[in-house]
Amino acid sequence: MAAPTNVSAATATDLGTLPASVSQNVHDAGTTYTVWYKYTAVATGVIGIFGFGDLTIYKPTLAAFLGPVGAPVAYLISGAQNTPAQLPVTIGTTYYFRFTRNAGNPAPAVLLVEAETAPTAGVAQ
Numbered sequence: 001m002a003a004p005t006n007v008s009a010a011t012a013t014d015l016g017t018l019p020a021s022v023s024q025n026v027h028d029a030g031t032t033y034t035v036w037y038k039y040t041a042v043a044t045g046v047i048g049i050f051g052f053g054d055l056t057i058y059k060p061t062l063a064a065f066l067g068p069v070g071a072p073v074a075y076l077i078s079g080a081q082n083t084p085a086q087l088p089v090t091i092g093t094t095y096y097f098r099f100t101r102n103a104g105n106p107a108p109a110v111l112l113v114e115a116e117t118a119p120t121a122g123v124a125q
Helices: none
Strands: 020-025 035-040 045-052 061-066 073-081 085-089 094-100 110-117
Touching: 020 035, 035 110, 045 061, 045 094, 061 085, 073 085, 094 110
Parallel strands: none
Antiparallel strands: 020 110, 035 094, 045 085, 045 110, 061 073, 061 094
């Protein structure tokens, strides 16, 4: 297997249209990589994003950023491992998501990223 190529905001993997589900092996040749994804909002609203490894070995931490791509600005730092987040988004804005490994170079390290838009319909009465 080759090392991941999405190791910076500039090389972030585009999540495309939501809902999105992506699985990626982030471990290669003894190194577990920090990887980046991005999403450009097609509507103003709220999205949910979840990066999950497993419960014992690989437990990534999520941080969200706004552009510019060369110097992204922190938007949300979760600080917790394997934890989902919701964040407000604005149409046309690109958001970058960094998934950082837990201590050392855990292996195996397969990251599952799930992202979706929040419901916009009211609650049925």
